[in-house]
Amino acid sequence: MITWTDELRELIASSSRAVLSYSGEGGFPVGLPLSFSFDAQLQRFALTLPAGYPTIVDAQRVSMTLLRYDTRLANERYLPFYGQLVEEGGTWFFIPSRVVMPRWQRR
Amino acid sequence: MISLLPDWMYHAIEESFTCQFVSVTARDVPVALPVFVHHFNPETGTLFFSSPSTAKRLGNVRRHPQVAVLFSQAGSPAGEPAHVLLVQGLAAVDDTDLENGWKRYFAGWARRQPSARANLPEMSKMMPGYVRRAIIRVEPARFLGWPDGLLGRSPEIVEVGR
Numbered sequence: 443m444i445t446w447t448d449e450l451r452e453l454i455a456s457s458s459r460a461v462l463s464y465s466g467e468g469g470f471p472v473g474l475p476l477s478f479s480f481d482a483q484l485q486r487f488a489l490t491l492p493a494g495y496p497t498i499v500d501a502q503r504v505s506m507t508l509l510r511y512d513t514r515l516a517n518e519r520y521l522p523f524y525g526q527l528v529e530e531g532g533t534w535f536f537i538p539s540r541v542v543m544p545r546w547q548r549r
Numbered sequence: 550m551i552s553l554l555p556d557w558m559y560h561a562i563e564e565s566f567t568c569q570f571v572s573v574t575a576r577d578v579p580v581a582l583p584v585f586v587h588h589f590n591p592e593t594g595t596l597f598f599s600s601p602s603t604a605k606r607l608g609n610v611r612r613h614p615q616v617a618v619l620f621s622q623a624g625s626p627a628g629e630p631a632h633v634l635l636v637q638g639l640a641a642v643d644d645t646d647l648e649n650g651w652k653r654y655f656a657g658w659a660r661r662q663p664s665a666r667a668n669l670p671e672m673s674k675m676m677p678g679y680v681r682r683a684i685i686r687v688e689p690a691r692f693l694g695w696p697d698g699l700l701g702r703s704p705e706i707v708e709v710g711r
Contacts, residue, residue, distance in 0.1 A: 458624055461569045463579040466617075470637040470690065471579035473571040473619035492633075492700035496693065505580040507569070511624035516664045518567050518583040518623050 444541050446485060453521050454480050457508035462489060462536065464527065465499040472496045478506075478536075487536040501527040506536045520544065551594040551689065551709050557696040558707070561632040562589050562596075566625040566661055570598065570685075571617040572609035572640075581619065582606070585661050587654035594689040594709060596636065599651035599658075599682040607642050607683055616640040616687060622698070627661075634694035636687070638709075644683040651682040 444450070459475055466472040474495060478487045487506065498504075508521040525538035569581035588597040596618055600606050610616060620634040643650065659666045673680045692707040 459621075461571075461581040461619060461621075463571050463581045463617075465573070465577075465579055466637070468690075469613070469615040471571040471573055471615065471617045472637075473569050473579070473581045473617050473635060475569075475619065475621040475633055492695060492704070494703035496635075500577075503576070503578040505578055507581045509583065509623070511566075513626070516625075516662055520583055522580055522582070524578055524580070 444485070444538060446482075450541065450543075451482065454508060456510055457521065458510045459508075460487070460489075461507045461509065462491075462504065462527075463507070464501070464504045466496045467499060472498075478508075486538070489534045489536055491534055498527065504536065506538070550592050552707070554594075554692060554707055555696070555705065557630070557632050558634055558692055558694065559591060560630050561620040561634040561694065562586065562636075564628075564630050565620040566623045566627050566629050569619040569621075570606065571619065572606050573613040573615070574605070574609055575612065577613075579617075583623070585658045585665070586618075587651070587657040589657075594636075594638075594692075596638070596687040596689070597654045597657070598685040598687070599654065600685060601676070601678050602644060602647050602681045602683050603678050604683075607644070607685070610640045610642050610685060614639045614641065618687060620694075631698040632694060632696050633698050633700065634692065636689050637691045637693070638687040638689040640685050640687045642683050642685055647681040647683060651684050654684070 523538040524540040567583040570584045571581045618636045
């Protein structure tokens with residue numbers, strides 16, 4: 443269960459990209475860089491998967507890591523969500539159920 | 550030795566700023582976190598990384614050696630290539646020399662993140678285990694990607710035959 447605080451929403455808004463991770467064939471995981479849009483009402487992310495993306499073996503155990511480059515750190519900030527993928531009307535949605543706030547973001 | 554890869558794949562690996570290391574957690578969920586490649590062997594395709602000895606990533610790899618490494622633009626000012634490359638492979642942890650083993654490959658990390666060399670003393674004070682690091686080696690099984698980041702086209706795929 444995620445508590446949708448203003449801090450969390452700001453972190454989502456400040457992220458420039460996402461990496462979707464899921465189980466692929468042969469036991470190998472897959473990671474894909476995606477742009478995303480967040481629906482604050484429905485609390486889910488709409489995604490556009492690339493052409494020819496590897497088969498999704500398990501849509502129930504998926505994560506999405508939001509990323510942004512931090513010029514002060516000269517490194518990437520990250521925010522991992524865990525959840526599931528669903529497809530509706532030809533669009534993929536990531537529905538998060540858990541978020542891990544990294545230590546440097548905790549107050 | 551692996552077959553010669555398309556030039557854009559070498560470009561993506563050598564010139565990307567960070568990459569995303571995708572490992573599978575104890576709950577069987579793949580998760581991607583940013584890391585710096587330390588070294589890439591173009592003859593074998595082996596990728597080298599390091600992680601603090603207490604990092605969960607190491608336990609993930611020991612439990613589930615199939616991993617993936619994603620190269621794509623991070624948005625750094627370094628002029629990264631637009632290519633998107635996913636390398637799937639088998640990873641192994643080498644923790645035989647936590648103090649010094651990883652230093653053999655540190656120059657590759659520092660080339661991508663110049664501040665890393667200066668920050669090591671501070672990081673080791675903030676996180677005492679930070680400089681006790683295990684090496685992770687990834688032997689590739691498949692290279693899959695989209696040159697120039699053209700995600701609307703079918704990906705190019707190179708299978709590694711051994």
